[in-house]
Amino acid sequence: MNQMHLFTLVLILVFSSLLHSADAPSAPALLIIDSQDAEPYQSVRLAMLQELARQGYQDGSTLKVSYQSLGHYPGRANNIWRTQDQSFDVIVLNGTLAVKSFKPLLFNGGHQVVFTTITDPVGEGVILSFDASPAYNFTGISYPVKVERRLRFIKNVFPKVKKIGLIYANMPQSRSYKNWLQSALKKAEFNDLEILFREVEFVKSEGGHERMTMLARRHVDELNSKVDLFISPNDQMGAQAPFARMVYQHASKPLLGLGRKDVMEYWGATAAIYPDLNTTGKQAANMVIKLLEGTPIKNIHPIWPATGIAIDIKKAKHFNATISKEVLEAAGNNVVR
Numbered sequence: 001m002n003q004m005h006l007f008t009l010v011l012i013l014v015f016s017s018l019l020h021s022a023d024a025p026s027a028p029a030l031l032i033i034d035s036q037d038a039e040p041y042q043s044v045r046l047a048m049l050q051e052l053a054r055q056g057y058q059d060g061s062t063l064k065v066s067y068q069s070l071g072h073y074p075g076r077a078n079n080i081w082r083t084q085d086q087s088f089d090v091i092v093l094n095g096t097l098a099v100k101s102f103k104p105l106l107f108n109g110g111h112q113v114v115f116t117t118i119t120d121p122v123g124e125g126v127i128l129s130f131d132a133s134p135a136y137n138f139t140g141i142s143y144p145v146k147v148e149r150r151l152r153f154i155k156n157v158f159p160k161v162k163k164i165g166l167i168y169a170n171m172p173q174s175r176s177y178k179n180w181l182q183s184a185l186k187k188a189e190f191n192d193l194e195i196l197f198r199e200v201e202f203v204k205s206e207g208g209h210e211r212m213t214m215l216a217r218r219h220v221d222e223l224n225s226k227v228d229l230f231i232s233p234n235d236q237m238g239a240q241a242p243f244a245r246m247v248y249q250h251a252s253k254p255l256l257g258l259g260r261k262d263v264m265e266y267w268g269a270t271a272a273i274y275p276d277l278n279t280t281g282k283q284a285a286n287m288v289i290k291l292l293e294g295t296p297i298k299n300i301h302p303i304w305p306a307t308g309i310a311i312d313i314k315k316a317k318h319f320n321a322t323i324s325k326e327v328l329e330a331a332g333n334n335v336v337r
Contacts, residue, residue, distance in 0.1 A: 028089040029064045035095030037069040047281025077101035096173040112291045115140030119173030133298045147180045153273045165223040167198045167216045168233035177234040209240040232258035244268040254319040263310035270315040275305035310334035
């Protein structure tokens with residue numbers, strides 16, 4: 001083959017490659033925004049990305065993933081959005097603060113939004129209910145175990161408990177959760193229970209949960225002689241290790257944790273009935289895939305999370321908790337012996 005023919009062949013191959021690249025569909029784009037780069041958001045995000053990759057949506061090849069964290073500063077939302085190219089196929093808002101901060105920028109707009117780990121999507125106005133098709137451009141998975149189920153768990157495992165201490169941060173999800181608990185206590189099923197509420201200020205920073213835990217310490221000291229049980233709050237303070245460890249170190253009463261790690265990673269809780277973060281991540285991934293593959297968002301119903309149970313047997317015995325066969329079976333491998 002002479003040099004002219006070789007040169008012509010190279011040009012044909014180059015142009016063919018360029019034409020093929022132009023015709024090939026580009027990878028879809030996913031934006032993930034966490035309220036904070038911490039638990040419970042980390043576990044949900046990682047589980048979601050793993051499930052996306054398992055189903056063929058691999059970051060860097062078949063999916064373009066961008067990630068941002070608010071760092072618990074709601075004011076960062078505008079800056080984050082302004083610096084994005086905004087051509088995303090799906091946006092995942094991970095947490096109440098993320099939803100609340102980005103709702104003014106995304107609500108009823110052209111983007112498809114999946115929420116996760118948000119306490120009250122109805123109260124935040126992004127869905128009408130869990131029983132109806134999405135009316136807006138938001139759907140997803142809520143975070144908390146229903147308060148009635150948590151109270152029933154307390155009555156089952158800690159039958160002698162009558163007074164409960166709940167120290168919470170002044171955050172939107174905490175206020176929603178408090179209102180739900182107050183409504184539940186009016187039901188005959190729970191009229192023998194009393195909850196003593198105490199509030200600490202919301203500290204806006206990545207390490208804010210540590211500062212809030214320090215503020216909560218005085219309430220633990222004050223409530224310890226008044227209550228039979230402490231429960232972790234449904235907020236960023238309650239989702240992190242420092243709070244559970246502080247209660248365990250300074251209270252003589254058991255703690256019902258918010259998450260699996262409260263028990264299984266020895267943070268200090270005696271038991272927990274918790275949202276299954278791994279399952280939530282997988283469910284979020286499946287919602288994202290449906291949207292990427294053309295399912296209308298109105299056909300993807302919002303859901304409550306799957307739940308799990310974790311028990312520390314030694315702590316349970318120390319606090320005279322009632323660990324039935326049914327509770328142990330429900331806990332499965334989530335038992336510390």
